[in-house]
Amino acid sequence: MTSKPRKSKSPSRKQQTQTAKNSSARATAIDILLGRQTANTPVDGFFNKLTTQLSPRDRGFAKTLVYGVLRQKQYLDFIIEQFSKHPLKKMKPRTLVTLETGVYQLLFLDRIPPSAAVHATIDTLKDAGQPRWLQGFANGILRNVTRKKDALPTPEQAQTKGYPILNHPGWMIDRWQHQFGKKKSEDICRLNNTEPLLTLRVNTRVMPRGELVTAFTQQNIEAVNCTHSNLGIHLPSYTGMVTDLPGFPQGAFQVQDESAQLATVLLGSLHDKNRILDGCAGLGGKTSHLAQLVADHGEIIAVEPDQRRANLLLENLTRLQLNQQTTIVQSSLEAFAATRPQGFDAILLDVPCSGTGVIRRHPDIRWNRCPSDIAELQKNQIQLLTIGASLLNPGGILVYATCSMEPEEDEENIARFLAATPNYSIVDARTLLPATAHCFVDAQGLFKPLPTPTNDGFFAAALQYAPAL
Structure with missing residues (x-):
């Protein structure tokens, strides 16, 4: 308003x-x-x-x-x-x-x-x-x-x-003003008070992006290609049900913000990778992206402990026609690692977090969170990162991701992990992302977009394992 x-x-x-x-x-x-x-x-x-x-x-x-x-x-x-x-x-x-x-x-x-x-x-x-x-x-x-x-x-x-009046708790505003300055923090708050843009990731195994855009246009649905993701489409004015969009029953797209689409790209080409792990699969937005990009000989293991989410993950993969190469394991990452699985060539860890980068989509987050949550989440995140790293093959890449803007959950976790695990190093995100997305990468090579009208706030780090000879 x-x-x-x-x-x-x-x-x-x-x-x-x-x-x-x-x-x-x-x-x-x-x-x-x-x-x-x-x-x-x-x-x-x-x-x-x-x-x-x-x-x-x-x-x-x-x-x-x-x-x-x-x-x-x-x-x-x-x-x-x-x-x-x-x-x-x-x-x-x-x-x-x-x-x-x-x-x-x-x-x-x-x-x-x-x-x-x-x-x-x-x-x-x-x-x-x-x-x-x-x-x-x-x-x-x-x-x-x-x-x-x-x-x-x-x-x-x-x-x-x-x-x-910014419609956010005072502790959150104070924290962001310290990080981003007064004007930027107020801009983020006001953006969070608006409805988010509907963004889709095209499933190119079903149809090309141009064909889906044409299908939308033919039904008078405004569709705009995303600036940074070559699989993304924005629907700026659509207010109907997602299930009513052309191509939904056929699995032609998945709802996914552009920042989240770019995070998966940080794993690099998947055509030469045989085993890929999604260690915190959730409902499968990134799992389906991996399944879409992996070569026919590749195998994806998706770990999700919650039964309801695991069922929805299977439903999503089935609708997208991407369930053939994906095995869903209903388990915690810790319990899965204890089974001593064969190593993985690429690992994605989209860990549970405070979600402060996606408050526009989930407006209750601002009222549910309290400052002490961040320290508790950080402990769990470090544990998941350590467990995930133990499953990576030499030369492989692990992407650690959150939808948080809080340094404790993001760059501080990466710094702590690297200090304790010297055989890992950061891969500069600019070497993996399209040139238009380099504006989201900091001096360390970490992917850190703040919320914009077209993108959620996000964080991701690509980490490569190179054991000492």
Whole structure:
């Protein structure tokens, strides 16, 4: 939101009908936000569990509300404070979350008639058995916001105690200002408060990038080739379901940010590598990239300890027609290494991390994390890096990657590892990446893009094993 909210258009009959249908989506969104707040855990788990009975359209609307409130929480609370005589800290969680959801609709979703948004939001309090006086209290605030919204400051204009409202916890802002400076850290925060660009990685084993771009264009879907990845496509204006895109059923693409695509490229050519390990496979974005690039004689082992993620990994690989050369091992990396497997020619370790580089995609991260998390994550990351390195063949390359911007998880881990393991050295990322991506590489040769409108924040280091003779 970069300007004052536009006035809503008069509702059509179709819009009024859709508003009625969306009432359950509003209630679901509020329940998701309450669950996440109570458990202080990733919002995706609550979202996947609580939206199973919603239609695809209502599920999309619920996601818009949940992610929108998480991206603009401090600003929404700032607005509510202007109209409430009751302190926010003393409000019951359901009351505050309902008000946040209602104000978000009024100030950010101009396709929803304000009166309908207020009415449907208050209905969620009624359906939840909240007392009539509380319904009236919330109704009064939302109607006052409606009347005065054109005079309200935008998120860019709003300030508290002389500081801009950035919708991030103070400790995180302080940390980034120390690392990147005041202006850059504020730019990152404001970028995190916007919806991310949809980026795809083309599966060239199914069709070339140009052919997929043509298929999108023929359906009036704007498609732009990525600047740095030769497999990437941006869809700047697409707001529909990914599963509705042409080529999805055939496995023609995988949703993946351009920074993540470039991280896999740091392994170099895979055509001469027979055994490749993805030691922290997750849902398989990078696993499928490896499977796409490996020669027909190559073998990929994907290690993933969680049963649900391992099942989704298999589903993704099967849809992409890339499961033939990939073996999924449901195990921790430590347990897998204990089986003494044959060595690997290339290893990718996309380790669990704080995720501060992808807050735009996962807005709850900013509220779930605390400073002590980083030290705990660092211990696990060093352990995974040490275990992974023990499985690499001489001359092979190991890529250590995170979606974090925190030095403890990134360059400090690499420095500690190299100090303890002198037979490893950094391979300058510029020798592996396209020239356009050299701007993301630091003086040490480490890949460190910060968030931009087209790229997530990321970190990756290519490490080569050269044992002493």
